[in-house]
Amino acid sequence: MTTTSYRAGLSRAAAATAATLALLAAPSAQAADAEPGLPLGDADLAETRTSQSLADGVTLTRIVRGTEPAPADEINTTTRGPWVVNVLTIDPRKARGHLDTTYGPDLARTEKTTDLVRTTGALVGVNASFFTFTANTQYPGDPVGLGLYGGKLLSEPTSDPAEVNFVVDSRSDRVVMGKLSWSGSARNRATGASLPLEFLNHPPVVPAGCATLPDQTACTRPGDVVRFTPEFAASTPSGAGVEVVLDRRGCVVRTSATRGTALTAGQTSLQATGREAAALVRVAAGGCLHTTSVLVDEKGDRVPVHQHLHGVNGRYRLTAGGQVVVPDGTGSFFARNPRTVGGTTEDGEIVLATIDGRMTGSVGTTLDETAAVAQALGLHDAVNLDGGGSTAMSVRGELVNKPSGTTERFVGDALVYRD
Template identity: 70%
Template sequence: MTTNRNRCKQPRRRTTTVVTALLGAALLGFTATPMPVSANEATLPLGDSDLVETRSSETLAQGVTLTRIVRGTEPAPIDQIGDTPRGPWVVNVLTIDPTQSKGHLAATYGPDLAGVEKTTDLVREADALVGVNASFFTFTASAEYPGDPVGLGIYGGRLLSEPTGDAAEADLVLDAKNHKVLMGQLRWTGSVRNAQTKISLPLEYINHPPVVPDPCTDLPDPTQCADSGDTVRFTPEFAASTPSGPGVEVVLDSKGCVVRTTTTRGTTLAQDQTSLQATGREAADLLAVAQGCVKHSSSLQDEAGKKIPLRPGTFAVNGRYRLVKDGQIVAPSGSDSFFDRHPRTIAGTTLDGKIVLVTIDGRQTTSVGTTMTETASVAAALGMHDAVNLDGGGSTTMSVEGSLVNQPSGNEERPVGDALVYIDRTFDDR
């Protein structure tokens, strides 16, 4: 995605109103003027029913509202964060009404896909009004490529990371031009085919370092490896250079014709080039197919098998687990720590088409976080008809005009792989 880092921004006019369910939240450093709760507004289904809940709403732009909810007034004992019914909880809710707003929602990443950058920086660089962290990403599993999305990633109509096929993956697809949102588990297939021989080879990944089978590491000729390997397509957006190591790499020009072939991996791609890497026994298969010119095929489908069109206004990020589907809570329960109380980031839509982005602070005495079940209940209580759980934990961040809105759980804001940002102007697909 192209961003303008030097664009001057006009100050935005904001309007603040406050609604409180009960009095006070001063111990959390949050003050608000008490006002009666409207008859149709319910408190969050978190903890004991007698907890103090305070809400403060701020209009960031036409059709864009930020609401801060604080439930509970007493800081939690540090040894009770994981199970206390007294909270407290701090929840930030961004609501975008496409029928009133002038802007659009998009997904963006830093200088390259494989790197990481803070959400606050991503918001500034996109000249966005507000943003939240988005996809699950490689993080500490790869020191060299920490920002590599673990699942679907589409930016400005370019499919730069494929869905994993994991049953837990729940993807969020945006149509920035028409303000439409799709959620679900997407499926992808890809292949390359020789233009003359018609021989084809399936692709395992897009912009993801291929797996090198152990027996291949000691062979002088990686094409002789008998074990299986991967075939991966790389684009210039991935990193300054493609992953290096044993295997083969074929660089293609914009027409799919071979520019160069090497029997080791790792190269720098020009903006109009792509490459194919293969390891294990697939290295020999790639060498046989990638001669002359090849045609790349890619198909992305939704849960119903309908093809997802990739237009300039298409953006997508990956999450883990649907929280709400067609108005019903569908979040699973689990026994591992992922399902325990953590900071959470949620994306969802209401029945009347509003888009909602939420952060729930956690792992702190001032906000304990939510389990997966509690997260789904919050999404439903906030009126979401459909919702997905985005990356959370130390990644959970909301930023307005490059300034932090929430309190990340670590000592400082964590760099992330990508972010969802609201840009307060009409999407231009030219």
């Protein structure tokens, strides 16, 4: 599996799209009587559930709770709904495919979830990580937190206590959730001189007052040290600072007094700004570097990274051990929004769900309500993935849910199930 390949369009996916949509348009008998209602709004709300088998061990269920559109000025407060929830359930004991991640042509760009599903030939997928998103940045798809794709750690988990990670082994479809930590370093093999790394594939910040210095190694203010890989973009971020390019053995290919270069296959680079620029030049002088990149879990145990390991970032654990664990909070993030949820049941089924929101046809959920939905769906452990305008679920490259904006948002990465 190569997550960075971005094929133009697969005949297999195109041929299956019409059949899939027809299947979704003609759902099986309603199953509302077989399941308890979602804990949303008033107890007397009507709720319907329709389910379809998309493949062996893969089921899509659409839940609609409430029947009347919400008044536009009551979306954030109504107890009458409605709510529209799409739930994808993958049973690894029966499913023949596997869950993994994809981010498109390169890490720094954004793509629609539908395109990520279609071009990877996946059966179904949902948006995943929180990402930079800012419209005025050159690298909007850069993950804000963990980005682990087919054993390649391309973005480190942050120290933000709200970040929680969703990690899956695509061989077994075993999922673990929790807070990961990262550390990295570069050490000269000959001299032993070393330098800690601060980030992976994130544009470094140039300290105020240092951008115009003729000699960047003269800056005395704290800066950043970042490792870049070819997966980041067509070229590394340009600007003030220094950059050292390494070959696949870690040996120095060139050292530049400014940042910004194209990396070929097998090459990596280290960029430094501020006073770390001088430190990088010193560490890299005349030698080969050994770089380390270590993930550890909440217990402090090292996480072995292999080619089948994938991971994305979320914000806040929803359930842990079957119990709701969301913190108290205020503000827009905790208010009603569209939501994307990833989780597992106690017997190992994987569940990916979207909750439409910010519209009269589906009002969305608060973080507390999202956790209650996750628990009601039987999620023993669950994470709140990126939501809002990013929330999207796609089957064979076609939208299943209704995004809150006027069009589907471009996102940083996706969790996809390939059959």
